[in-house]
Amino acid sequence: MQRRLLLVSNSTLHGSGYLDHCQQHISRFFGTNVKRVLFVPYALHDRDAYTRTARDKLKTLGYEVDSIHEASDPVDAVRKAEAIFIGGGNTFRLLKSLYDNQVVTEIRTRVLQDGVPYLGSSAGTNVATVSINTTNDMPIVCPPSFAAIGLVPFNINPHYLDPDPHSRHMGETREQRISQYHEEPDTPCVLGLREGSMLLVEGHKATLLGTTKARLFTREKPSVAT
Amino acid sequence: MQRRLLLVSNSTLHGSGYLDHCQQHISRFFGTNVKRVLFVPYALHDRDAYTRTARDKLKTLGYEVDSIHEASDPVDAVRKAEAIFIGGGNTFRLLKSLYDNQVVTEIRTRVLQDGVPYLGSSAGTNVATVSINTTNDMPIVCPPSFAAIGLVPFNINPHYLDPDPHSRHMGETREQRISQYHEEPDTPCVLGLREGSMLLVEGHKATLLGTTKARLFTREKPSVAT
Numbered sequence: 288m289q290r291r292l293l294l295v296s297n298s299t300l301h302g303s304g305y306l307d308h309c310q311q312h313i314s315r316f317f318g319t320n321v322k323r324v325l326f327v328p329y330a331l332h333d334r335d336a337y338t339r340t341a342r343d344k345l346k347t348l349g350y351e352v353d354s355i356h357e358a359s360d361p362v363d364a365v366r367k368a369e370a371i372f373i374g375g376g377n378t379f380r381l382l383k384s385l386y387d388n389q390v391v392t393e394i395r396t397r398v399l400q401d402g403v404p405y406l407g408s409s410a411g412t413n414v415a416t417v418s419i420n421t422t423n424d425m426p427i428v429c430p431p432s433f434a435a436i437g438l439v440p441f442n443i444n445p446h447y448l449d450p451d452p453h454s455r456h457m458g459e460t461r462e463q464r465i466s467q468y469h470e471e472p473d474t475p476c477v478l479g480l481r482e483g484s485m486l487l488v489e490g491h492k493a494t495l496l497g498t499t500k501a502r503l504f505t506r507e508k509p510s511v512a513t
Numbered sequence: 514m515q516r517r518l519l520l521v522s523n524s525t526l527h528g529s530g531y532l533d534h535c536q537q538h539i540s541r542f543f544g545t546n547v548k549r550v551l552f553v554p555y556a557l558h559d560r561d562a563y564t565r566t567a568r569d570k571l572k573t574l575g576y577e578v579d580s581i582h583e584a585s586d587p588v589d590a591v592r593k594a595e596a597i598f599i600g601g602g603n604t605f606r607l608l609k610s611l612y613d614n615q616v617v618t619e620i621r622t623r624v625l626q627d628g629v630p631y632l633g634s635s636a637g638t639n640v641a642t643v644s645i646n647t648t649n650d651m652p653i654v655c656p657p658s659f660a661a662i663g664l665v666p667f668n669i670n671p672h673y674l675d676p677d678p679h680s681r682h683m684g685e686t687r688e689q690r691i692s693q694y695h696e697e698p699d700t701p702c703v704l705g706l707r708e709g710s711m712l713l714v715e716g717h718k719a720t721l722l723g724t725t726k727a728r729l730f731t732r733e734k735p736s737v738a739t
Contacts, residue, residue: 301681332696377693379652420653425690426605427646427697429659446684455527457708458672464651467603470558471653482683 289490290399291316292438294415295408296445296480296497298375306344306408309485312496314348316487317370317404323351325368329384330376330410341374361388365397375409375445378422382414383430395436405438409445412480416442420468421477423461439488440475447479447502462510469506477504478513515716516625517542518664520641521634522671522706522723524601532570532634535711538722540574542713543596543630549577551594555610556602556636567600587614591623601635601671604648608640609656621662631664635671638706642668646694647703649687665714666701673705673728688736695732703730704739 293309293316300308317324324345328337334356342352350370358364365371371394373381385391397403407415413422414435421444450460459467465477480486483499495501495513504510519535519542526534543550550571554563560582568578576596584590591597597620599607611617623629633641639648640661647670676686685693691703706712709725721727721739730736 297683299683301683332693380693420655421651423651423684425647425649425685425694426652426659427690427694429646433652433655446682448682448684456672456674457523457525457527458649458674459651464653467558467606468651468653 289402290438290488291402291404292398292415292488293404293406293485294412294439294443294480294488295406295485296412296447297482298408300483304344305340308483309408309497310344310348312485312487313406316406317348317350321350321370321404323353323368324370324372324406325364326352326354327371327373327381327385327411328354328356329388330374330378330381332380337374337376341372345372355388355390361390362393365390365393368397368403370404370406371398372406373408373411373414375411377427378410378413378419378424379426379428379430381410382419382433382435383428385414385436386431391436395438398436398438412443412445415439417475418442420474421465439493442475442477443486444477444479447481447484449481449502462504465504465510469504474506476506478502479504479510515628516664516714517628517630518624518641518714519630519632519711520638520665520669520706520714521632521711522638522673523708524634526709530570531566534709535634535723536570536574538711538713539632542632543574543576545575547576547596547630549579549594550596550598550632551590552578552580553597553599553607553611553637554580554582555614556600556604556607558606563600563602567598571598581614581616587616588619591616591619594623594629596630596632597624598632599634599637599640601637603653604636604639604645604650605652605654605656607636608645608659608661609654611640611662612657617662621664624662624664638669638671641665643701644668646700647691665719668701668703669712670703670705673707675707675728688730691730695730700732702732704728705730705736
């Protein structure tokens with residue numbers, strides 16, 4: 288068994304529908320062996336509505352969706368999952384719910400030991416990494432730790448935005464924020480994934496897919512285009 | 514003694530220098546009784562450089578600056594302060610350092626009980642409120658709690674940005690983020706302070722100063738312009 292992840296920057300690209308921009312990659316990623324996908328809607332407040340959206344979309348690609356919030360035992364649902372999809376929303380709310388439902392370790396085990404394919408988008412991509420230290424989201428709730436599922440040994444900044452030279456807004460650019468993270472000791476690389484990009488991880492190989500590329504930030508080194 | 518706070522959205526407005534846009538308000542706020550201001554540079558990595566910037570600027574307004582990071586005992590420095598200024602940068606780093614140096618309670622006591630004037634900008638404004646749940650900053654470090662100094666019974670979103678109808682970026686707008694915060698139970702009001710705005714709090718009276726106004730968000734109610 289080998290690790291298989293599809294980490295998407297964002298679920299919806301401007302001007303298209305939910306998961307439209309990455310649907311071919313999702314079909315190729317899950318393939319024909321997967322029949323049912325365990326969906327994790329913890330990042331949004333209305334879990335029922337969110338599950339309907341994901342269920343309707345994945346049905347058009349040929350997959351049935353079970354939602355973890357409909358299972359009587361979330362840990363058992365992860366144990367039985369053929370494939371896992373964690374959707375976007377608020378990363379703090381998502382990680383707190385993953386801890387509250389005690390599924391962080393179980394998801395890690397299933398993906399890294401059993402080779403269960405993992406699809407993440409936005410916040411679902413953030414929680415697949417080392418930590419949520421490089422999310423863009425507002426800290427609306429406080430998870431017990433910023434340490435995440437740790438399916439890869441680096442962090443991702445989804446919805447990555449290049450600096451806008453015409454901006455008059457004085458908040459830090461995304462690049463400045465990631466640089467501040469790298470002022471802290473022992474911080475891992477951060478992949479800035481632009482909207483429209485996704486990372487396919489198969490074993491030890493990572494392939495950038497989509498149309499918009501990414502930027503890689505390494506502590507004490509200049510960032511590079513990928 | 515009564516509470517006196519000047520909570521500025523941002524230190525630097527586009528096209529002008531550090532604290533230029535609010536310097537008249539700062540002079541009026543500290544007045545002629547204050548001679549020395551205790552500066553807290555914890556939100557930025559280079560505390561020496563940050564202190565130089567603040568010291569140089571406040572000197573032009575007639576105030577001497579002592580930095581808390583130069584004091585052998587930070588708690589004692591707070592105890593002896595005539596006035597406190599907490600500068601902006603990363604809100605998570607700032608709050609973590611305030612806790613690490615055990616000055617959260619001491620600053621609250623000095624401001625609320627002893628009437629020591631408190632100036633905050635950006636992250637320094639965030640930590641003056643109930644919690645840092647409505648910061649825009651990247652969570653580069655993890656403070657022991659999101660609860661802040663609590664000098665006012667509401668939260669602030671500094672650098673508040675109105676939704677941009679022309680944006681093609683799919684990250685949540687500031688309004689959507691604050692709405693997600695208000696989906697959580699028992700969450701206080703949030704004042705969205707635009708860059709160029711500041712809030713003067715004197716006792717139980719709050720006055721909006723500056724040129725750009727604010728927007729007030731209350732749980733389960735429509736937001737209102739102020």
